[in-house]
Amino acid sequence: MFMIIGAMNNPKEDVVSEIEAIVSAEYDYVELTVEPPMASREIVLERLSEIKSTASSSKRGIIVGHTAWYMPIVIPYDSVRKRALDELVRDFELFNKIGSVEYVVVHTSFSPGYESDDIMELSLIESLERLKREAEERGLRLLIENDPISPFSRYERVIMALDADMCLDLGHAFVVKGLRSGLLLAYRTGKLRHVHAHDNKGKKDEHLPIGAGKIPWDFVIKTLKAIGYNGTITVEDHSQSRDLRAYSGELLRKMWREIEKGNIWELLPVGP
Structure with a gap:
C-alpha cells in the first residue's frame, strides 16, 4: 500500500x-481550489480547457475540488446563508463540468454572530445536508473539513450527526489540539x-x-498506516515556495517508505 499524494x-x-508546477513536481493528482483572486470561478471557467489539459499530465488529473473556507454557511441571516449555499452549488457545477473530480471539500465555518453553539451546530448541519444532497445529484462525494478555530469535538458531533465523510486537515487539527482526536475519529468511524x-x-x-512546524509527522504517518488509510493526501503548503511544496511531497513519500520498512527516524525540519 502506497500513499496517493x-x-x-x-x-x-x-x-x-x-x-x-504541481505536475512538474510529480504529484499524483491536483486538488483545485476555486477561490479569488487568481482562481475564482470566473477565471477557472474562462481557462477551463487549459486547466484540464495541463492537469491531465499528472497521473490522475483533478480529482478533488476545494471550495472557499470563508463561505458564510452558518450565519444568523437566512438570505445571506442561502446565497452562500447557492454559490457553493455553482462551484459543484463547475467541478462536475471538469469531469474527473470525485470529491468536493467544504468547511465547518462558524459565525461569531450566534450566541448559542447549539443553534450554530443545527444551522451548520442543515446547510451541510443541503450541500451533501446537491453534490450527490452532480455525481460528487461531499467531504467535510475541520476548521482551525472551533474545538475538535464540535467537528466530531457534526460528522456523527450527518454520518458524513471526513476531510481531516492535519494542520487545522493541530492548532486546536485535536490531532489525536481526529485520527481516533477516523479509526472509529471509518469515514x-x-x-x-x-x-x-x-x-x-x-x-x-x-x-517547518511542530506537527509530529512520523506519528501521523504511522497512525494513518496503522488504521489502514489508503486514500488521498493533499499537500496544502501556501508558503509561496513551489520548491518547498515539491519537497513536502518528497518528505511524505520518504516517511511512508521508512515506516513500511519498520524504521523509526526523526523528520529533519525545513526551518526552526
Whole structure:
C-alpha cells in the first residue's frame, strides 16, 4: 500500500502555472481550489480547457475540488446563508463540468454572530445536508473539513450527526489540539476519505511546508498506516515556495517508505 499524494494550487498565484508546477513536481493528482483572486470561478471557467489539459499530465488529473473556507454557511441571516449555499452549488457545477473530480471539500465555518453553539451546530448541519444532497445529484462525494478555530469535538458531533465523510486537515487539527482526536475519529468511524497536510507551530493556521512546524509527522504517518488509510493526501503548503511544496511531497513519500520498512527516524525540519 502506497500513499496517493497530490497538491493544491495557491489561489494567490496564476492557476495554470500553479497546476504546471504541481505536475512538474510529480504529484499524483491536483486538488483545485476555486477561490479569488487568481482562481475564482470566473477565471477557472474562462481557462477551463487549459486547466484540464495541463492537469491531465499528472497521473490522475483533478480529482478533488476545494471550495472557499470563508463561505458564510452558518450565519444568523437566512438570505445571506442561502446565497452562500447557492454559490457553493455553482462551484459543484463547475467541478462536475471538469469531469474527473470525485470529491468536493467544504468547511465547518462558524459565525461569531450566534450566541448559542447549539443553534450554530443545527444551522451548520442543515446547510451541510443541503450541500451533501446537491453534490450527490452532480455525481460528487461531499467531504467535510475541520476548521482551525472551533474545538475538535464540535467537528466530531457534526460528522456523527450527518454520518458524513471526513476531510481531516492535519494542520487545522493541530492548532486546536485535536490531532489525536481526529485520527481516533477516523479509526472509529471509518469515514476518513481525504487528508490535507501542511505544517504549523501549534498557535495559528500557517500552511507551512511539511517539517517547518511542530506537527509530529512520523506519528501521523504511522497512525494513518496503522488504521489502514489508503486514500488521498493533499499537500496544502501556501508558503509561496513551489520548491518547498515539491519537497513536502518528497518528505511524505520518504516517511511512508521508512515506516513500511519498520524504521523509526526523526523528520529533519525545513526551518526552526
